[in-house]
Amino acid sequence: MSTLTNPAELTAVEICAGAGGQSLGLHLAGFRHTLAVELDGDAAVTLKRNLSRLAADEGHPEPVVAVGDVADESVWRPEDHQGVSLLAGGVPCPPFSLAGKQLGSEDERDLFAWSVEAAGRMSPDAVLLENVRGLSMPRFAGYRQAVLDRFADLGYRADWRLLEAKDFGVPQLRPRFILVALREEFAPYFHWPEPTPTVQTVGGALYDLMAANGWEGAEAWADKADRVAPTIVGGSKRHGGPDLGPTRAKRAWRSMGVDGLGIANAAPGPEAPIDHIPKLTNEMVARIQGWAGRGYEWDFADGRGRKTTTYRQIGNAFPPPVARAVGLAIASALRKEGSSMGDLGAASQYHDEVYRALQEHGGFMTMAALRKALGGTVDDAEIERRISYLQRDFVVDERRRGATTSYRLGDWRAFRGQQDHGRHAAFATTKLRSKIS
Template sequence: MERLASIDVCSGAGGLALGLERAGFDPVLLLDNKPIACETLRRNRPSWNILEMDLGDFDPTMHRQAYGVDLLSAGLPRVKSSATTKRVETGLELRLMKATVRLAHTIQPKALLVENVPDLVASPEFEEVRGYMESELACLEYRFHWFVLNAADFGVPQDRKQGVLVALRDRPYDGFQPPTPTVTRHMTVGEALLPSMSARGWTGAEEWAAQANRVAPTLVGGSDNRGGADLGLTGTKRAWAQMGINGAALSDEVPGLHGIQESDASGSPLRKLTVEQTATLQSFPRDWIFAGKKTARYRQIGHASPPPVGEALGRAVADALRSSASI
């Protein structure tokens, strides 16, 4: 089947782009302003055209291949509600949202895909943001699908809800259907991590896996400006503790024969996850390389869109585009 062309902005570690690649999209370029994220992308896909720059500085007239692509995709930094508008990052997040819409104005892709917080879809807190996006795109005759997906419904062992906007024109719009779940039973943390937890012969791995009998809480990368590599706020850490996991930090190694992790000096009876295990919970392939030190690698993983969700979205968009082309 003929491959489709895409542009991916705010690409991060490449979770959305990887899923779209599996769905039949080849990126003519990817863009991110973080050097560490661009290094990750280059290590895994040397053939991809990766631009390290701020989205607001991107001039598509210098990249003629960007015009008229099949899809513009954006896994944007999470916008915040009005309750947190005093945060410095909030202005940046909204600026990138608006820059994505302006880019769509310029290059006029056949479809636009934006992935963000679930509340973006219907919450009154984001009514102004939705209104801006729709009014700016409606003059180009785009029509809109707003919906929420949970990554757990697509085989990701994590309760991770994502708000999605898909905008298309006329015939593709009529043929688009939001993705339906690809699994009938959610994968648990124990099932996903048992192979790695037992890799060094830990005798308690099977018992631990039986206890970790639910999906993971949402992984969060945290702010680039503060904090270290932990698994979330107090309530989230309590949920991890119920599965035998110490969410206060990450380990450098999986448990050994007697469950000991040499890098863990906390004295806690709970086990810590490794960065590689968090990548498994985000459903990245085992051979996907994350650049940087431990905290930088974990933040890239926590901020990423799980590839299976990107693949499901990509297939839904591709089906709509191909069906309209055949009419």
């Protein structure tokens, strides 16, 4: 039975909310937050300040912003929020990032599997989780399949989609890997959002800000900045001051006439040479992330005047236009609008046949048995490669009889709330807390 008692009132609980990129997008899609949970204190101040103002402007109750580890039962309990329309979040990216070690379940920061269990405890009508492109790679095929299967156990139809921010009006190459899950009642009405027809450039997005202080070179600069930006890299508290990413990204910025070695306090003034190569301000970076022009200017907490704090909040955010596009698609499904011919999860490119064969068999399978289960379409070398990936996220038992090796899929190593999981001890240290973003 649906928990959506009034389709006109869509509510949301958001976890790992950051400074509110997803929050703003979901608000613009019609969702109203009842709770947001965030670990970082500065981002939580930003979140509370803006969500409270949005609620006051509309005469809605002020949402609760809880500060702390989202998996800490003293911070919030999912059972206390049953009946919400949507559980959303941007769980930590480092376990899956191409720039990191891609430890997946072995990384104590991984909260994806825990978020699925939180959904099971809350029973929302829909779930939206976003992460980095790395989670879409073959390395995590089994992990993704385990997520889909667990959602199926809980009564949801789920699937993944890689969405490009530039396809939704954001002047930036920022691919995000999105998971959407809906109860069977609503799933047929869900359709992934279609890309917008126009792509904005950095120059087009920032010209007015770059010219605001009278720099005569702003127009020529905007003409040169005639493409979308590289991915904005927010970084973490472990790193120094803000800059616009690794060496390759800085070269791309330089080709557009931007100095990526830091963040400026203000746009160039009339004294700057016409051929000056400017740095971006935080206001400019926020616009490249899609914050501006959405009917509400986000007010970032500045960490006692430190522009690095503001930059990290902006750079680590989920672009509001992308969140809005997915949020509108979910809202439409929850209201059962339009065609009920959606095929969420029906033909996903992100399924993993080796994981599925081992899981369904339940016992030991030889290579020959696996080959047969996969219809002879996957050779032994590929099966072995996929098993090696599975062994990083799951217990995979091996049994040898003569020259024959058999495999059996065991427990998922991911943190799902287990009391004896290593995450509890690791997270108690300040070291892990500093690495969480």
